[in-house]
Amino acid sequence: MSPRSRSVNEELRRRSREKLLQAALELVSAHGYEATTLGDIADRAGSARGLVSYYFPGKRQLVQSAVHRLMHCTLREALEREPRTEDGRERLARAIDAVLGLARDHPVLMRQHMAGILQAEGLVQCPEQQRLAELLKDTVSRYGSADPAADYPMLRALLMGSVFAALVPGVPMPLATLRAELFKRYRLDWELGVPPDAEAPGGTCGADLSRFFSPQDREADAASRAGRADQPHQPK
Secondary structure, eight states: OOOOOHHHHHHHHHHHHHHHHHHHHHHHHHHOSTTOOHHHHHHHHTOOHHHHHHHOSSHHHHHHHHHHHHHHHHHHHHHHSSSOOOOHHHHHHHHHHHHHHHHHHOHHHHHHHHHHHTSTTOSOOOHHHHHHHHHHHHHHHHHTOSOHHHHHHHHHHHHHHHHHHHHOTTSOOOHHHHHHHHHHHTTOOTTSSOOTTSOOTTOOOTTOOGGGSOHHHHHHHHHHHHHHHHSOOOOO
């Protein structure tokens, strides 16, 4: 058997890493951070447990990268949905609504994300975080910022603060109130984006995490499960 090419190995590593990210999102969302172990995540992803440490230093870094993936894909989906637009004000409104929507649709994941960032190690500089940052910087630039490098951190801080305020146990602020403050700051019309009493075309699909991962991987997993189901039971 000839050795696999470099490109094949890279694709296999990418798929393994994506499966770990997806498994982390699904398990932490369902059971919480403390109740989810790295072993659980590896088992859910169909990976060897030792492989987790090859990609991530620990559970906190893995979960933070997974949430950054969720945030990036949610934002990208909101910006690219129909009707497509290049209008900077509409794109910023969609970005704000997408991030606030994460607090509504995935409170467990976003609350853990906020808590993780406040740990001593701070923000994980992972590929998912970098993609999210670039998308937000592009949004600020299209909005018309004269200095995106300075305005992007402010937008990030305002969005993080709003998510935190929406998720404070016992005294959460209403998302509509937070949205109104952000729209006022950026001089955005309330009708832009997806107002709280409206729904984005096609729905939000808030609970569906699998759509943010490779369709080829999902098809391969489904085929694998079907193949196992078709095999006759082997007595132990």
